[in-house]
Amino acid sequence: MVVDIRGLVDAKQGTVDPRIYHDEEIYQQELKNVFARCWLFLAHDSQIPNPGDYVTTYMGEDPVLVVRKRDGSVGVFMNQCRHRGMRLCRADAGSAKSFSCSYHGWTYDLSGNLVGVPSEDDAYRNEINKAEWGAVKVPQVDNYRGFIFGTWDPSAPPLLDYIGDFRFYFDAFADRTEAGTELIGGAHRWVFPANWKFAAEQFCSDMYHAPISHASAVLALTPDDQDVDEEVFPMDGTKGRQFSSELGHGTGFFVESGDVLANIVGQKPADWFQGGNPEAIGRLGDARAERMRGAHATLFPNFSFLPGINTLRIWHPKGPNEMEVWAWTLVDKNAPADVREAQRIGTGRTFSVAGLFEQDDGENWSEIQRVLRGHIARRSSFNVQMGLGHEWDDDPDFPGKVNRVYCEMAARGFYKRWADMASGMSWDELMASVRKAVEVSG
The missing domain is CATH 2.102.10.10 (Rieske [2Fe-2S] iron-sulphur domain)
Structure with missing residues (x-):
């Protein structure tokens, strides 16, 4: 049986049918049409x-x-x-x-x-x-810049076209120095009883959960003389940006914040990432090198990272109700030894199998999946409307379609791309759809 997947996602109205997270037939179409075709x-x-x-x-x-x-x-x-x-x-x-x-x-x-x-x-x-x-x-x-990608589909567009307008934001993570980047400390691997899309979408679009879900972790990491709300996670969405690509990629970050990185991974890595590395400023410019703070990002479909915190991960699907997470710590090759070691410790303390923030996220995703075992729960649409219709594309510092950081624009873009691909649209149709959307927004 072939499921009409495109009818389960309404990006224009901002709704998602929760069947996309638990239905076995949808999952099999996903493996065939998304994971067997994407980079x-x-x-x-x-x-x-x-x-x-x-x-x-x-x-x-x-x-x-x-x-x-x-x-x-x-x-x-x-x-x-x-x-x-x-x-x-x-x-x-x-x-x-x-x-x-x-x-x-x-x-x-x-x-x-x-x-x-x-x-x-x-x-x-x-x-x-x-x-x-x-x-x-x-x-x-x-x-691409030391990151190895592959696709089973010989007709898929070239990797650079697949990354597309996300390159500007990806490079803020991957192209900070001529020396490049490297992984340190080995891989952390664990299993969540939850659908992979919850994780990929959150890293793509969701800063909104951070002040709520991570309140206890933030409180534990914030010095006593700081105001947690105002200095760590600003509650004013105008102090950040969210970017959404028609290709399904997305990112969000603060442009004004206090010591969000220093409190999470430590002062030395924070200083290095936010202005302590002159080469990065020269390569990327001030906006990307110093003003993208506390960022989250997903390259569609299941490759996510947190610039500055520098965790890098894949959400491997293991059926509709389970994923396996593989996570690493990424550093600039030419970073000083004390910065590298502090980054490894700070990232592991917060975003790893036993990390303070990671446990919050895992509990949320796992509990959602348990709720979706119910018949009525699976019939109730999810709301993905935050910031709907309020995006702009003429930001002087951050190109493409952007919005306030507390927004679900990138989630809508992620799910639309997923639905188009999972439904079996050809690459010609997919790329034509992207061009049309860009023309309309322009």
């Missing part, structure tokens, strides 16, 4: 610096190997043997010359080509064509 974040260059280095990850629910090949390029292929479908590599990361299936011993090289079959001459009479039985390869792989 997905796979790994960072710093995770696989040398030939033979690899990490294992997922594209939707498909396991893949991301490998640095001998020529320095990156190959991505299914972490699955073509003989009986066994997982080829069960380690999270490492270095290898080849990958051998532990079931029957078929062996694949760093590009995913089948190079060894036990008893090939006897059992197969030398009749197996190994060239036809290599691992299934991801047809498009690209790298």
